[in-house]
Amino acid sequence: MKQTLIAAAAFLVFLVTLPGTGFGHHGWSWTTGGNIDLTGVIVKASLGMPHGVLQVDAEGEIWEVEVGQPWRNERAGLKDGDLAEGVEVRIIGEPAADPAERRMKAERIYLGGREFILYPGRD
Incomplete structure (x- = not known):
């Protein structure tokens, strides 16, 4: 019985601390809540x-x-090679709350005339 209580308590501690530690970097908490429009060339992909990261040279x-x-990009219709170095891209998404970071989370990606919606309903 004592081992079962200890195991249950340990599992409860795990569940309580998981959202604060395991997912702190992910999500939208670091963004402003508003959208910006960024156009540039991918210099690194x-x-x-846990998610893709592009470095985009914008002016x-x-x-x-x-x-x-990867599964979200595929679901949006992106194929291997679409997001590669040298590709011109237009991205609409939420920037970091600190503008000095020059960081954003993409909601929509435009390649030529094609639109790829990563997060439906977030606009």
């Missing part, structure tokens, strides 16, 4: 888990842009 300023997880 890292498209893996000489390098922005870090979080895009979706």
Whole structure:
């Protein structure tokens, strides 16, 4: 009985602390809640888990842009190679609350005339 109580207490502690530690970086809490429109050229792309990250040169300023997880990008219609170095991209999304960060979370991506909606209903 004592071992069961200890295990239950440990599991409860795990559940309580998980959202604050495991997901602190993710989500939208670091953004402003408003959208900006950013156009530039991808200079670096890292498209893996937990989410993809692009470095975009927009008029000489390098922005870090979080895009979706691989499954989210695929669901939006993005294919391998769409988000690659040298590709011109237009991104609508939420910037960091601190403008000096030059960081944003993409909601919509435009490549040429194609629109890819990563987060439906967030506009």
